[in-house]
Amino acid sequence: MPHPAMSPNQVAVITGGASGIGLAAAMRFAGLGMKVCIADIGADRLAEAAAKLAGVAKGGAADIMTATVDVSRFDDLASLEAAVQKRFGGTDILMNNAGIGPDSNSFGPLENWQRILSVNLWGVIHGTQAFVPHMVERGRPGLVINTGSKQGITTPPGNPAYNVSKAGVKAQTEALQHELRNLPGCRISAHLMIPGHVFTGLTARGRTEKPPGAWTPEQTIDFMIERIEAGDFYILCPDNDVPRRLDERRMLWAIGDVVENRPALSRWHPDHAEAFAKFVKGQ
Numbered sequence: 490m491p492h493p494a495m496s497p498n499q500v501a502v503i504t505g506g507a508s509g510i511g512l513a514a515a516m517r518f519a520g521l522g523m524k525v526c527i528a529d530i531g532a533d534r535l536a537e538a539a540a541k542l543a544g545v546a547k548g549g550a551a552d553i554m555t556a557t558v559d560v561s562r563f564d565d566l567a568s569l570e571a572a573v574q575k576r577f578g579g580t581d582i583l584m585n586n587a588g589i590g591p592d593s594n595s596f597g598p599l600e601n602w603q604r605i606l607s608v609n610l611w612g613v614i615h616g617t618q619a620f621v622p623h624m625v626e627r628g629r630p631g632l633v634i635n636t637g638s639k640q641g642i643t644t645p646p647g648n649p650a651y652n653v654s655k656a657g658v659k660a661q662t663e664a665l666q667h668e669l670r671n672l673p674g675c676r677i678s679a680h681l682m683i684p685g686h687v688f689t690g691l692t693a694r695g696r697t698e699k700p701p702g703a704w705t706p707e708q709t710i711d712f713m714i715e716r717i718e719a720g721d722f723y724i725l726c727p728d729n730d731v732p733r734r735l736d737e738r739r740m741l742w743a744i745g746d747v748v749e750n751r752p753a754l755s756r757w758h759p760d761h762a763e764a765f766a767k768f769v770k771g772q
Contacts, residue, residue, distance in 0.1 A: 492717055493630040497522030497547065500577045502569070504560050504616060505587030507534040509689030510636065510682075512541070513706035514584055517714065519546040519553065524577045528558035528569055529587070560587045560612030561604075566619035579627050585616040586636040586682075593650035602650040609654035613661060621665070624677050631677040632717065633669075635662045639683055639725075639736065643743045646757055666722055680717055684709050685728030685736075702730030738769045 493499075501518040505511040506527025519525045519542045527542070529535055535555040546552040554576050558565045573580055588609045591601045613635050624631045640648070641655025659681060666679040686692070687709050688699040699705065709726055716724045727733050739756070742765060746755050755761040 490718065492632065494581045494632045495521055495523065495714065495717075498524065499581040500524045500526070500573065500579060501582040501584065502526045502528065502573055502580050502620065503584040503586055504528045504558065504612060505636075506584075507531065507538040507555075510684065510687060510706045510709055511584065511586040512538050513710040514586070514634075514713070515542055516545060516707075517710050518582070522547045523582075524548070524552045524554075526554040526556065526569075526573050526577070528556045528560070530557060530559060532557060560585075560615060561607035563615045563619065566615045570619045570623060574623070579629075580620055580624055580631070581627075581629060582632045582634065583616060583620045583624065584634045584636070585613040586634075587612050588636060588654075590648065590651050593648050595649055605650040605654050606657075609651070610657040610661070613658050617661070617665060621669075621677065625669075625672060625675050628674065629676060633662075633665065633677060633679040634682055634713070634717075635665075635679065636682045636684065637662065639685070639740075642683070643739050643756070644754070646754060663722075678722075680721070681723055682713055683723060683725045685726045685731055687726075687728070702728060704728045735769065738771075742768055 495518065501523050503511045503515050506515050507529035511527065515525050515527050525542060527535065527538055535557065539553050539555045542553045543550040554573065556569050556572060558569050560566060589605060591605065593601045593605065617633065621633060635658055637658045638655035640652045641659045644652040644656060662679050662681040669675050669677050669679055686703045687706055688703040689706060712726050713724050725733060725736060742756055745751065746753065751761060752758050756765050
């Protein structure tokens with residue numbers, strides 16, 4: 490059954506909503522007859538996205554709101570929440586989706602670490618604290634969808650700042666869902682969106698055509714909606730390269746490093762390459 494929050498005239502707020510996964514979600518929600526607010530940076534990008542959304546929204550431009558927001562600033566999110574209340578009466582779906590991924594390693598650049606954590610992790614915390622108490626007070630069915638990453642679970646080598654930010658989003662969303670389900674009368678649930686390889690501006694890295702192994706943002710959002718309707722908390726998305734079973738084996742191996750006291754990130758350690766290959770095959 491469709492989730493009641495995804496119904497005509499309900500209100501969705503999406504950070505990072507001017508492109509990629511965020512815009513794909515906004516288009517789906519607008520197509521369902523919802524009122525949609527997208528928050529992002531860049532006036533031109535927001536205006537272009539708003540025109541697309543107005544073309545599918547039941548009420549046209551009247552059902553679409555945009556806001557220039559830096560999610561690393563709590564005051565920006567608090568002002569956004571108040572503006573959505575004034576325009577649409579409140580929020581039913583909050584999608585904390587804004588994210589960035591500049592390069593990092595353990596020694597820097599420091600400014601990349603600071604910016605990644607301020608957007609990817611603090612943006613989710615700020616969105617949660619600015620919006621969710623008011624969503625709970627409304628007493629209506631609602632959703633909080635936080636965009637995480639498989640890198641926040643398996644933490645592969647290559648960009649530790651991004652991994653740390655997304656591992657934090659996982660922990661924060663788990664805690665949020667536990668707290669929400671223990672609030673008397675609360676009708677809000679939280680969900681961790683875990684995309685696979687999705688072709689967006691964040692992942693394109695200069696490419697102009699979607700790689701065969703990647704999903705489109707639209708495929709990813711369709712899967713997200715399906716799994717929310719099924720009641721999933723962990724929305725573990727496959728793609729054209731990696732099926733769910735392989736993701737599961739990789740994640741089980743990652744936690745096995747702790748349980749088995751293996752070297753950190755043993756999946757990439759030459760002494761464990763053969764054992765990992767056998768584990769993936771179920772041997």
